[in-house]
Amino acid sequence: MRPTPSPFIYPDTATTRAGIEAVSQKLVGGSVAILGLGGTGSYILDQLAKxxxxxxxxxxxxVMQPHNAxxxxxxxxxxxxxRNLPKxxxxxxIYGRMHAGIVTHATHLAPDNLALLDAADFVFLCIDSVEARAFLVPALEDLGLPFxxxxxxxxIxxxxxxxxxxxxxxxxxMRAHVHDRDRIPMQGGDLEIYRSNIQIADMNALAAALAVMRWKRLRGFYLDLEGEYHATYAVDGNCILNEDHRGAAR
Structure with missing residues (x-):
């Protein structure tokens, strides 16, 4: 069982009401990092805070700007x-009202500050810069971090x-699929991608939900029958394609 104190500011009565205390124990502990608090990253925070x-x-x-809102x-x-407040x-x-373990780093990761990840055991990468991804993906791999x-x-x-x-x-x-199949965009011009980087709140929320649910399946909270390491949702066909299977958790 979890040692006290709990990370929550007030008791988690939802888990008790649902009768899933034993299952929820699989999410107890650990230190997670969210790299990038744009649309997807902020929705991931919303879910992780629970x-x-x-x-x-x-x-x-x-900094927080109108388009972020x-x-x-x-x-x-x-x-x-x-107010030009750091995101x-x-x-x-906001989320410190609920979760006491929120730690802030108002900076972008670079070769000279990777120590910010020393305490993390899992990373959510939510940035739209291919140049940053080209640095961060191998850096996370070198650190042995799952992400x-x-x-x-x-x-349009x-x-x-x-x-x-x-x-x-x-x-x-399992990492080879990222490079062998170019699963994560790490090439191209940032400016071109930024200009065409249309983001809508519902799609960001969906990306976050799929990412957090995948993390929860890795932790054993959800049953995992697919063991996919790459998934895409096509909005025009309303379908999800799972690829790069590692095998189901039993």
């Missing part, structure tokens, strides 16, 4: 988006949006 992870490290060097959970105030501080102020990269890619076709949500898992037990 789990018993001991610490949730927020790593992002940007339209693809993040909750409703930011006019004052919030006008990590804005979200920590999930989640992203959204939408484009005949005045409608089409595209994908992608969730790619990498653990020490």
């Amino acid at each position: 789990t018993s992870a001991d610490a949730i490290h927020l790593i992002d060097g940007d 339209f693809r993040s959970p909750g409703a930011a105030s006019l004052e919030d988006v006008g 990590v501080e804005y979200f920590a102020r 999930i990269d989640a992203g959204v890619g939408l484009s 076709v005949d005045d409608r949006l089409m595209g994908l949500v992608r969730v790619t898992t990498s653990t020490p037990a």
